Amino acid sequence: MALFSELKRRNVLRMAVLYVVAAWLIMQVAEVLIGLGVAPDSIGPATFKVLLIGFPIALAISWYYEITPEGLKLEKNVDRGESITHVTGRRMDFIVIALLSAALLLFAYDKWWPRGTMDQSIAVLPFTNMSGDAAQEYFSDGISEELLNLLAQFQDLRVISRSSSFSFKGKDVDLRTIADQLNVSHVLEGSVRRSGDQIRITAQLIDARSDAHLWSQSYDRQFGDIFAVQEEIAGAIGDALKVRLALTADEAVRRVPAKAANMDAYDAYLEARELIRRRGRENLEVAVELLERxxxxxxxxxxxxxxxxxxxxxxxxxxSRPNLEQARRTASRHIDRAQEIEPELAEAYAGRALLALGDDQNAAVNFAQKALLLNPSYTEVMNWLYIALLRLGRYEEYVATLEALLEKDPLNPIGQWNYITMLARQGRITEADDFAGSDMIDNSGRGSYLDLVTAIPWRGDIADGILSHLIYRAEFPTRRTEIDELVQAFVWIGEYDEARRLDPDLAFLVDVAEGRFDSAILATQSRMQQNPENQSSIQAAANVLYAAGRIDGALPLFESLLALRPKGLPLADGEATMRLAFGRRSAGNEQGAQEIAEIVRKDQAARHAAGFHNQYENRTKAMLAAFDGEPDRVIAEFKTAIDIGLRDPLVFADPIFEGLRDDPRFVKLKEGLDVILAREREKVLQLICFNNPTPDNWQPLPETCEGVERRKE
Known part of the structure; x- marks a missing residue:
């Protein structure tokens, strides 16, 4: 008690509170400066370190020194009768109150102050189809999109991309709410009425903040004049925005809308483009027929x-995937013809980026960037761009591209899903789940998918993941989205028959788990022969041979994959790259093995710099530690991996861990995972046998539920 009283008398406790509050405010200022680009990112950690070092110094000064009317003196030299620590304490109290008030105001501003909108911004809403024929919906949507693309050419104007703007189609949402969700100040809306060869297009530009109509116009034209009408409307809107927002429209690179000599061809093109966006086998097959027409x-x-x-x-x-190379040749031929006709066509560069994703990521990046230069609102290309950046190990650019996509297209479902995956890669699972449940996400019809993005691969919640998969598959029965994860989930909990019947093409995963390596090798070899240049097929075959212990057979396949990668980059994932390193070592090529291990080390450093922290990173680090002969580090990495989501028991069977098979710590980790998987299996059986969410779409095999007793709630 005497010490506590002395701490109070010397104002040490007040100094601690004052220092902490002041330090917090300083850190907030540093964060703002970094956000504005005034200070480098390094200023944050540096400021924190300085403040941390200063804390004990400030407390020591408060203990040993005292402020007097004559200045700062050692406390032992101040007579108790002349001490004014009580006065100093009151002053410190006032300072603390002032700083706390400032902190409270800053917190309130950050939490509740309305987000400012960019004045030079617009969302083009889908024009209303007034034709009385629902089949004409694609036409009114096509007009809206062409106007959006034309407006996107104004360099000073931020135009929200199609998927976000069109997400409000058919919904009773007021303009202010739309503007707030999209963070824009202006909205363009209108209608299209088509009767035979006659069309009427009405457009109006609205200030979303005041609901004031800044400009409106109607156009009555022959259908054959549609391209001229599009350009005329875009020009009129551009003039209105130029005056209102001081745009440099004269310097804009004006995109010419897609023109066809035959209006029926343009009709088919618009309808096909909408079907392509929807994906799915039937939609894509009809789209191909329409485009051929x-x-x-x-x-x-x-x-x-x-x-x-x-x-x-x-x-x-x-x-389909029956003949990818034939599809590549067909697609390339059409892209070549498109650029022969129109060399600077954004869609052609987009097509080249999509094709290049399979084997040339640098080319994919270059083509995607060119497409975006020609059409800045083409955010689908941004999806392909960040995939290529991720595969190239340009992880920080990958993160930046995803964030830029969501700024331009905040309601883009694909962008949202991949943003959630990015958060999961960085170990920010809570943020991923919060984002998935936020108002920005339209969970109707796909909430289950947003959950399955993280449940199985990143969180290790197998039962929750299977629940999400079943709901999603019932909603979208023709989609194969993440089917491999569902197969693996059943494999991990030992329900091999359920896993096998989900997808015959993935039955080799079950064969590996059951030790039926000859069958798995035969399946993956056959698949590779059908698509000899497909890297996924080659890696699957290599992984199966490696798991079977036939490393001499796996090594040439891993080497062939490395030859397809840019120099110095790992294979598709770190674990496959470490298998290559181990394969070289097993073949007596130690120097070559070390070269590959060094590639993995550099890649891990780049991933760490981008904030990646997940079970897959720990698995790769465990393999690298085993390769380096560091068993303690292997155990530590595996323990972390299991804690944050590792559920695949087969990782313990990797040949690279052969020397650890009898290590009690290694055995204990494997047994601990077995316990986790047993619990997950019990939850899955309760789910599929008694609480199946989609009984009309999928039922477990009768033998799966034999002997399973319903658990009391």
Whole structure:
């Protein structure tokens, strides 16, 4: 008690509170300066370190020194009768109160102050179809999008991309709410009425903050004049915005809308483009037919060639996959023809970026950036761009591109999903879940998917993930989204028969888990022979051979994958790259093995710089530690991986860990994971046997539920 009283008398406790509050405010100022670009990112950590070092110094000064009317003196030299510590204490109290008030105001400003909108910003809402024919919806949407693309050419104007603007279609939402969600100050809306060859387009520009109509105009035209009408409307809106927002419209690179000599060809093109956005086998097949029809009517319609290339590749690569190389040749031929007709066509560069994603990530980046230069509102290309950046190990650019996409297209579902994945990669699971449940996300019809993004691969919540997958598959039965994760989830908990029947193409994963390596090798070899240049097929075959202990057979396949990568970059993932390193060592090529391990070390450093922290990083680090002969580090990395989501028991069987098989710590970790998986299996069986959310869409095998007793709630 005497010490506490002395601390109070010497104002040490007051100094501690004052210092902490002042330090917090200083850190907030540093954060603002960094955000404004006035200070470098390093100023934050440096300021924190200085403040941390200064804290004990400030307390020591407060203990040993005292402020007197004559100045600062050692406390022992001040007579108690002349001490004014009580006066100094009151002054410090006032300072603390003032600083706390400032902190409270800053917190309130950050928490509740309305977000400012950018004055030079606009959202083009889908024009209302007034034709009385729902089949004409694609036409009114196409007009809206062409206007959006034209406006995006104004360099000073931020134009919200299509998927966000069109997300309000058919919804009763007031303009102020739309403007707030999209963070824009202006909205363009209108209507399209088409009757035979006659069309009427009405457009109006609205100040979303005041609801004031800044400009409106109606256009009655022949359908054959549609391109002239689009340019006329965009020009009129540009003039209105130029006056209102001081745009440098005269310097804008004006994009010419997609033109066709035949209006029926343009009709088919618009309808096909909408179907391509929806994806799915049936939509893509119809889109291909429509685009082929458009080109029969107008062979020189360049955008139709480019979109046919994109549709063809999506159909084969994401849905069918029987002959990817034939699809590549067909798509390339159409892209070449599109650029022969119109060399600077954004859609053609986008198509080249999409095709290059399979084997040339640098080219994919270059083509995507060129497409965005020609059409800044083409955010679908940004999706392909950040995929290429991720594969190139340009992780910080990957993060920046995803953030830029959401600024331009905040309600883009693909962008949102991948942003959630990015947060998960960085170990920010709570933020990912919060974002998935925020008002920015339209969870209707796809909330289950937003959960499955993180549940199985990043959180290790197998039962929750299977629940989400079942709901999603019931809603979208034709989609194969993340089906491999569902198969793996059943494999991990030992429900091999359930896993096997989900997708015959992935049955080799079950074979590996059951030790049926000959069957798995046969399946993956056959798949690789069908698509000899497909890197995913090659890696699957290599991984199976490696798991079977046939490292001499896996090594050439891993080497062939490395030859396809830019120099100095790892394979598709760190674990496969470490298998290559181990394969070289097993073959007696120690120098080559160390070269590969060094590639992994550099890649891990780049991932760390980008904030990546997840179970996959720990798994790679565990393999690297085993390679380096550091068992303690292997155990530590595995422990962390299990704590944050590792659920694959097969990782312990990797040949690189052969020397640790009998290590009691290694055995204990594996047994601990087995306990976790047993609990997850019990939850899954309760779910699928008694609480199946989609009984009309999927049922477990009868033998799966034999002997399973319903657990009391």
């Amino acid at each position: 458009a080109l029969r009517l107008d062979e020189a319609f360049a955008p139709a060639h480019a979109q046919l290339a994109i549709a063809t590749w999506h159909l084969e690569n994401r849905v």
